[in-house]
Amino acid sequence: MRHSVIRSAVAVAILLCAAGIVRAQDSSEKEIERYREMISDPMSNPGYLAVDRGEALWSEKRGTKNVSLEGCDLGMGPGKLEGAFAKLPRYFADSDKVMDLEQRLLWCMQTVQGLDTKDIIARRFSGPGKPSDLEDLVAYIANKSNGMKIDIPLDNPKEQEMAAVGEALFYRRGGVNDFSCSTCHADEGKRIRLQGLPNLSKPGKQPQETMGTWPTYRVSQGALRTMQHRLWDCYRQQRWPVPEYGSDALTALTVFLQKQAAGGEINVPSIKR
């Protein structure tokens, strides 16, 4: 039952996307908005399947230590998930690093569980018949911050360094087309083809709405995607090289974007084109 609801919703989404191409901008945006409202119900958002899988993974005993991730400290204390995502990335004294949720989960798998993460990283982005533990865990954990406001700590010098480097990276041009993040995300009301572009260069509503809606279920990809995937895809479209998963420049950019998004309400997993 639930699956057929999801399937028809996805079919509608695809039809609407296809229709959007031949429509004028205004009417297509309205259609997409209508579709978003229709599908924001958790029962028809396939992203919630990832939440359920993530919940099971969180409590599953794995690794050489045969323990669950419930001993993992995401910043609020071991096993405490409520509100943890709203304060990430942040500095962790045990690893002496600023980490986003995905880096932290990998660290906990290695350190707390004694789990070899090679296979986990190989499956970082899900595909047909290839589920991603990281996408599912992020969906579950981020969902536990729903209704809360983005509020990352910036008191530690390493957090401040990340924010400053992230800002510099946002404006750094490169690749064969000389593109930076700011090429597309530093102006008001712009779009690529028919896709609207949030202005992330200024703190406020647009970064809040962007960062408050990731992770998201991407209808076009039929998968739940995290901010790591979004940035990977941005760099792909920017014509930059492949960014290393869970690496420092991506975390720095995330810190900068979360800083711009401070005060934004989290409502995830959302659903996007």
Next chain:
Amino acid sequence: MTSTIKLTALAFLAGIAALPVAAGAQTKPKAADPALVDAYIKSTFGKASPEWQQRITPDETLKTCNAYRNDVPPAEAEAITKRELAKVVYPSDGKYLGDWKSGAKIANNGRGGQFSDPPDTVSGGNCYACHQMEQAEVSYGTLGPSLMHYGKDRKYAPEDIKAAYTKIYDSQAVFACSNMPRFGANKVLSEQQIKDLVAFLFDPESPVNK
């Protein structure tokens, strides 16, 4: 209260970031020192091949654009346009207009240059990502100005045809730190592809001018 302090600190940080490069070394590491930014870039993109590394190593022009976030002072802007104009290679036969039908395809093609593209992919210009062109194509972006009726509006003037070739070949030869790619100078598009795009803009038969 604490947020006021934070805001002040951020404003202070932003101030430091805007200072010229040399100031970075003496201040705290949190003021994005370019060497530190490079270290972050290495940690994230360091496994890419030397050819890909080269693509994200800024040349003199991009170094200036990055330092000023594209808002370059007049003297720097002049140095950039002069440097970039020297890179423009004009067609040896002096003919700027190629085949507009082929140009229309290039304008619509967004492939090439992405790490997901096969290395031998012929790049498109992807003009519609940012520009309105022919009226019938409604799926156009708005990062750049509309180019509808481009040739007609310029009365197909030869100097405007040459200027369009220059702009596509190297946007920064015309406007320092333009957001537009330097298609010819960065070897994204060939001379023939650029001529075809110029024809798409300037051929009276092109749908851009209908």
